[in-house]
Amino acid sequence: MGDWWQRNIIEPGKLPLLLALTAFVVTFVVTRVITRLIRAGKGPFRNIETGSVHIHHVVPGVVLTVVGGFCAVAGGLHGFGSYAAAVVFGIGAGLVMDEFALILHLDDVYWTEDGRKSVEVVVLTVALAGLLLLGFAPFGVNGLDSQEAQNRGTVTSTIAGNLVLVLIALFKGKARIALFGVIVPFVALFGAVRLARPASPWAKRFYRRRPRARARAALRAYHHDRRWAGPGRKFQDWIGGAPDAGPERALERR
Incomplete structure (x- = not known):
């Protein structure tokens, strides 16, 4: 275990990424637990308000993300300062991404159907960060051997080719596949050759x-949505909590 940790985490300089990802996940989980307790009226937690203004946790999240990001840039890749900055950045990012839907809609949609986008984005963020932690590099250039890596033409063509596939998948209305395709080229190829979503620009x-x-x-879109919409909603509800059932409850403050 010690050899694996040294070889795969310490030597490649991935400890800050691991710390940031861990802080991100822990912060999101703790935040969702607290907001669900507040929603249910249980526990000692309450909304933070200044007068009539409700202070969303995205506010301290933005501050922590900015502080952690600048400290990480100033601190370099190694050392305690870099590790501390990674944790601060992960905490801030977790708070921000938990209210991604609020930022997107500029409205308090936390417990509405639109609020599900926050859970989707968090899951995608964790998955992509996990792939980077496991050694996948953007556009698949990590798949090149040492001789190929020295050939700039090979690297350039690999990146350019996969970028085209990513753009095609995105143009076909497959945003998630395109996002994962940036890290794993085969995923982008799969999205590029399949039929487009019916409402996509393609x-x-x-x-x-x-x-x-x-x-x-x-x-194909109908069958896909019918097969995966139900399990996907249950998974999102399990992670982030079910949205409000009626419009009157959807307007209630957390």
Whole structure:
């Protein structure tokens, strides 16, 4: 275990990333537990308010993210200061991303359907950071051997080719696949060759005069959403809590 830790975490300089990711996950989990207790009216926790203004936890999150980011840049890659900055940054990022939907909509949508976007983004962030921690590099250049890595043309073509696949997947309305495709090239290829989502820019541009392609895209999207929407919602509810059932409760403060 000690050899693995030294070889895979310490020597590559991934300890700050591990600390930031751990702080991010712990902060998100603790924050969700506290907000669910506040929502249920249990425990000693209460909303933080100044007069009539509700202070969302994204506010201290932004401050901690900025402080941790600048300290990490100033502190270099190693040393206690760098590790402390990584923890501060992870805590701040966890608070910010927990209210990602609020930032996106500029409204208090924490316990509404739109609030699910925060959970989705947190899960994607953890997955991508985990891939980086395991050694996956953006655009797949980590797959090159030493001789190929010395060839700038090979590296450039690898990055450019995968970037094209990522953009095609994004244009086809597959944002999650495109995001993971930045790290794992095969994922981008999978998204690029599959049918586009029916409401995507690709479908509107290239399926306009292809009724069969439009019908196949709509049918595939229907079956995909029908298969995964239910489990996906249950997973999000398990992590972040179920949204409010009615519009009157959706407007209540946490």
